Amino acid sequence: MNKILQIYKLLYNEYGPQGWWPLIAYKNGKLTTKYHPSDFSYPKDTDQRFEISIGAILTQNTAWKNVEKALINLKKQELLNCKGIIEIKEEELKNQIRPSGYYNQKAERLKIFARWFSSLNHKPKREELLALKGIGPETADSILLYAYKIPSFVVDAYTKRILYGLKIIDKDSTYDEVKHLFEQNLPQDFRLYQEYHALLVEHAKRFYLKKKQDKEDFIKVSQK
Protein backbone atom coordinates (compact mmCIF):
# COMPACT_ATOMS: atom_id res chain seq x y z
CA MET A 1 0.00 0.00 0.00
CA ASN A 2 1.28 3.37 -1.03
CA LYS A 3 0.55 5.93 1.65
CA ILE A 4 1.39 8.87 -0.59
CA LEU A 5 -1.07 7.78 -3.23
CA GLN A 6 -3.64 6.98 -0.57
CA ILE A 7 -3.51 10.49 0.85
CA TYR A 8 -3.98 11.88 -2.63
CA LYS A 9 -7.14 9.87 -3.17
CA LEU A 10 -8.46 10.95 0.19
CA LEU A 11 -7.89 14.62 -0.54
CA TYR A 12 -9.30 14.37 -4.04
CA ASN A 13 -12.44 12.68 -2.80
CA GLU A 14 -12.81 15.36 -0.15
CA TYR A 15 -12.12 18.50 -2.16
CA GLY A 16 -12.36 17.53 -5.83
CA PRO A 17 -10.35 19.00 -8.74
CA GLN A 18 -8.66 22.30 -7.87
CA GLY A 19 -7.88 23.69 -11.31
CA TRP A 20 -4.49 25.18 -10.55
CA TRP A 21 -2.68 27.35 -11.61
CA PRO A 22 -5.19 30.22 -11.49
CA LEU A 23 -5.12 32.86 -14.23
CA ILE A 24 -6.48 36.39 -14.22
CA ALA A 25 -9.65 36.68 -16.31
CA TYR A 26 -12.88 38.63 -16.55
CA LYS A 27 -15.83 37.40 -14.54
CA ASN A 28 -19.04 39.39 -15.00
CA GLY A 29 -17.24 42.51 -16.06
CA LYS A 30 -14.30 42.58 -13.66
CA LEU A 31 -10.92 40.99 -13.44
CA THR A 32 -10.42 38.23 -10.91
CA THR A 33 -8.63 34.97 -10.22
CA LYS A 34 -10.02 32.14 -12.29
CA TYR A 35 -9.41 28.43 -11.75
CA HIS A 36 -10.18 25.78 -14.36
CA PRO A 37 -10.88 22.48 -12.62
CA SER A 38 -10.45 19.30 -14.68
CA ASP A 39 -9.24 21.30 -17.67
CA PHE A 40 -5.58 20.67 -18.36
CA SER A 41 -5.48 22.65 -21.60
CA TYR A 42 -3.95 25.62 -19.76
CA PRO A 43 -1.63 27.40 -20.15
CA LYS A 44 -2.61 28.05 -23.74
CA ASP A 45 0.19 30.33 -24.87
CA THR A 46 3.45 32.05 -23.98
CA ASP A 47 1.71 34.92 -22.20
CA GLN A 48 -0.09 32.51 -19.91
CA ARG A 49 3.14 30.66 -19.15
CA PHE A 50 4.68 34.01 -18.29
CA GLU A 51 1.73 35.00 -16.12
CA ILE A 52 1.98 31.78 -14.13
CA SER A 53 5.69 32.32 -13.59
CA ILE A 54 5.17 35.89 -12.41
CA GLY A 55 2.46 34.72 -10.06
CA ALA A 56 4.80 32.07 -8.65
CA ILE A 57 7.36 34.74 -7.83
CA LEU A 58 4.84 37.18 -6.38
CA THR A 59 3.23 34.59 -4.14
CA GLN A 60 6.43 33.84 -2.25
CA ASN A 61 5.50 33.97 1.43
CA THR A 62 2.43 35.99 0.50
CA ALA A 63 -1.32 35.36 0.51
CA TRP A 64 -2.73 34.84 -2.98
CA LYS A 65 -5.34 37.53 -2.41
CA ASN A 66 -2.54 40.11 -2.29
CA VAL A 67 -0.88 38.64 -5.36
CA GLU A 68 -4.18 38.86 -7.19
CA LYS A 69 -4.32 42.61 -6.61
CA ALA A 70 -0.85 43.03 -8.08
CA LEU A 71 -1.61 40.85 -11.10
CA ILE A 72 -4.84 42.71 -11.78
CA ASN A 73 -3.02 46.05 -11.64
CA LEU A 74 -0.64 44.77 -14.32
CA LYS A 75 -3.35 43.14 -16.41
CA LYS A 76 -5.43 46.32 -16.54
CA GLN A 77 -2.54 48.11 -18.18
CA GLU A 78 -1.67 45.25 -20.53
CA LEU A 79 1.57 44.80 -18.62
CA LEU A 80 1.06 41.18 -17.60
CA ASN A 81 3.36 39.86 -20.29
CA CYS A 82 7.08 39.64 -20.89
CA LYS A 83 7.34 42.80 -22.97
CA GLY A 84 5.31 44.77 -20.45
CA ILE A 85 7.53 43.84 -17.50
CA ILE A 86 10.69 44.55 -19.48
CA GLU A 87 9.54 47.98 -20.63
CA ILE A 88 7.93 49.34 -17.47
CA LYS A 89 10.25 51.38 -15.27
CA GLU A 90 11.29 49.52 -12.15
CA GLU A 91 9.98 52.24 -9.83
CA GLU A 92 6.60 52.11 -11.55
CA LEU A 93 6.61 48.32 -11.37
CA LYS A 94 7.11 48.59 -7.62
CA ASN A 95 4.01 50.74 -7.38
CA GLN A 96 1.92 48.29 -9.36
CA ILE A 97 2.92 45.23 -7.37
CA ARG A 98 2.93 46.95 -3.97
CA PRO A 99 -0.04 44.96 -2.60
CA SER A 100 1.88 41.70 -2.96
CA GLY A 101 4.45 42.77 -0.37
CA TYR A 102 8.28 42.71 -0.54
CA TYR A 103 7.75 44.89 -3.58
CA ASN A 104 11.32 46.18 -3.79
CA GLN A 105 12.90 42.76 -4.17
CA LYS A 106 10.02 41.33 -6.14
CA ALA A 107 10.21 44.13 -8.72
CA GLU A 108 13.88 43.36 -9.27
CA ARG A 109 13.15 39.65 -9.52
CA LEU A 110 10.37 40.16 -12.05
CA LYS A 111 12.70 42.27 -14.17
CA ILE A 112 15.42 39.63 -14.06
CA PHE A 113 12.97 36.87 -14.86
CA ALA A 114 11.37 38.76 -17.77
CA ARG A 115 14.71 39.44 -19.42
CA TRP A 116 15.65 35.78 -19.14
CA PHE A 117 12.23 34.65 -20.34
CA SER A 118 12.39 36.87 -23.42
CA SER A 119 15.28 34.89 -24.86
CA LEU A 120 13.95 31.51 -23.79
CA ASN A 121 13.35 29.20 -26.72
CA HIS A 122 12.98 25.83 -25.05
CA LYS A 123 11.41 24.30 -21.97
CA PRO A 124 13.45 25.57 -19.03
CA LYS A 125 15.54 23.24 -16.92
CA ARG A 126 15.33 23.29 -13.14
CA GLU A 127 18.96 24.39 -12.82
CA GLU A 128 18.43 27.32 -15.15
CA LEU A 129 15.54 28.57 -13.05
CA LEU A 130 17.43 28.06 -9.79
CA ALA A 131 20.30 30.14 -11.17
CA LEU A 132 18.02 33.18 -11.39
CA LYS A 133 18.04 35.54 -8.43
CA GLY A 134 14.77 35.23 -6.58
CA ILE A 135 13.88 31.74 -7.77
CA GLY A 136 14.35 28.99 -5.22
CA PRO A 137 13.24 25.36 -5.30
CA GLU A 138 9.52 25.89 -4.74
CA THR A 139 9.21 28.67 -7.30
CA ALA A 140 11.26 26.70 -9.83
CA ASP A 141 9.13 23.60 -9.38
CA SER A 142 5.92 25.63 -9.58
CA ILE A 143 7.01 27.11 -12.90
CA LEU A 144 8.08 23.74 -14.29
CA LEU A 145 4.90 22.03 -13.17
CA TYR A 146 2.23 24.63 -13.84
CA ALA A 147 3.67 26.69 -16.67
CA TYR A 148 5.40 23.86 -18.55
CA LYS A 149 3.53 20.71 -17.47
CA ILE A 150 6.76 19.05 -16.43
CA PRO A 151 6.16 16.53 -13.59
CA SER A 152 8.33 18.19 -10.96
CA PHE A 153 6.67 17.93 -7.56
CA VAL A 154 6.19 21.17 -5.64
CA VAL A 155 6.90 21.15 -1.93
CA ASP A 156 5.87 24.02 0.31
CA ALA A 157 5.47 24.78 3.99
CA TYR A 158 1.97 23.25 3.96
CA THR A 159 3.21 20.04 2.40
CA LYS A 160 5.81 19.60 5.10
CA ARG A 161 3.39 20.52 7.87
CA ILE A 162 0.85 17.95 6.76
CA LEU A 163 3.37 15.15 6.25
CA TYR A 164 5.07 15.90 9.52
CA GLY A 165 1.68 15.84 11.22
CA LEU A 166 1.19 12.36 9.79
CA LYS A 167 4.67 11.35 10.98
CA ILE A 168 5.65 10.46 7.43
CA ILE A 169 8.62 12.83 7.43
CA ASP A 170 10.92 14.29 10.09
CA LYS A 171 10.68 17.87 11.13
CA ASP A 172 14.08 18.64 9.61
CA SER A 173 13.51 16.89 6.27
CA THR A 174 14.97 18.91 3.43
CA TYR A 175 13.09 20.20 0.42
CA ASP A 176 14.64 17.66 -1.91
CA GLU A 177 13.99 14.76 0.44
CA VAL A 178 10.28 15.52 0.58
CA LYS A 179 10.15 16.15 -3.16
CA HIS A 180 11.74 12.79 -3.89
CA LEU A 181 9.43 11.02 -1.48
CA PHE A 182 6.47 12.15 -3.56
CA GLU A 183 8.12 11.56 -6.91
CA GLN A 184 9.19 8.03 -5.99
CA ASN A 185 5.70 7.07 -4.90
CA LEU A 186 3.67 8.57 -7.73
CA PRO A 187 3.36 7.95 -11.47
CA GLN A 188 5.09 10.71 -13.43
CA ASP A 189 1.91 12.48 -14.45
CA PHE A 190 1.94 16.27 -14.46
CA ARG A 191 -1.81 16.33 -13.91
CA LEU A 192 -1.52 14.27 -10.77
CA TYR A 193 1.34 16.46 -9.50
CA GLN A 194 -0.59 19.64 -10.22
CA GLU A 195 -3.69 18.41 -8.49
CA TYR A 196 -1.86 16.94 -5.51
CA HIS A 197 0.03 20.09 -4.60
CA ALA A 198 -3.11 22.21 -4.95
CA LEU A 199 -5.05 19.76 -2.78
CA LEU A 200 -2.40 19.88 -0.05
CA VAL A 201 -2.64 23.66 0.01
CA GLU A 202 -6.42 23.59 0.08
CA HIS A 203 -6.45 21.03 2.85
CA ALA A 204 -3.92 22.89 4.96
CA LYS A 205 -5.84 26.13 4.59
CA ARG A 206 -9.10 24.67 5.80
CA PHE A 207 -7.76 22.10 8.14
CA TYR A 208 -5.57 24.31 10.26
CA LEU A 209 -8.50 26.59 10.91
CA LYS A 210 -10.68 23.74 12.01
CA LYS A 211 -10.91 22.14 15.40
CA LYS A 212 -8.33 19.67 16.54
CA GLN A 213 -10.76 16.76 16.44
CA ASP A 214 -11.03 17.09 12.69
CA LYS A 215 -7.28 16.83 12.48
CA GLU A 216 -7.26 13.62 14.48
CA ASP A 217 -9.95 12.17 12.22
CA PHE A 218 -7.99 12.94 9.11
CA ILE A 219 -4.85 11.38 10.47
CA LYS A 220 -6.69 8.20 11.43
CA VAL A 221 -8.22 7.76 8.02
CA SER A 222 -5.03 8.39 6.15
CA GLN A 223 -3.07 5.89 8.19
CA LYS A 224 -5.42 2.98 7.52
Next chain:
DNA sequence: TTCCAGGCAATAC
Protein backbone atom coordinates in the same frame (compact mmCIF):
# COMPACT_ATOMS: atom_id res chain seq x y z
C1' DT B 1 -2.37 44.69 18.40
C1' DT B 2 -0.26 40.67 16.87
C1' DC B 3 0.28 37.06 13.67
C1' DC B 4 1.04 35.11 9.29
C1' DA B 5 0.58 34.02 4.25
C1' DG B 6 1.31 28.94 -1.85
C1' DG B 7 10.03 31.80 0.05
C1' DC B 8 14.38 33.53 -0.88
C1' DA B 9 19.00 35.64 -0.33
C1' DA B 10 22.30 37.46 2.63
C1' DT B 11 24.65 37.01 6.68
C1' DA B 12 26.28 34.86 10.96
C1' DC B 13 28.16 31.17 13.47
Next chain:
DNA sequence: GTATTGCATGGA
Protein backbone atom coordinates in the same frame (compact mmCIF):
# COMPACT_ATOMS: atom_id res chain seq x y z
C1' DG C 1 26.88 23.05 6.58
C1' DT C 2 22.96 24.87 9.58
C1' DA C 3 20.61 28.86 11.95
C1' DT C 4 18.99 33.44 11.83
C1' DT C 5 17.37 37.72 9.86
C1' DG C 6 15.27 41.20 6.55
C1' DC C 7 11.95 41.82 3.30
C1' DA C 8 6.13 44.33 3.39
C1' DT C 9 1.22 44.29 2.41
C1' DG C 10 -3.45 43.14 3.87
C1' DG C 11 -6.70 40.21 6.26
C1' DA C 12 -8.06 37.62 10.50
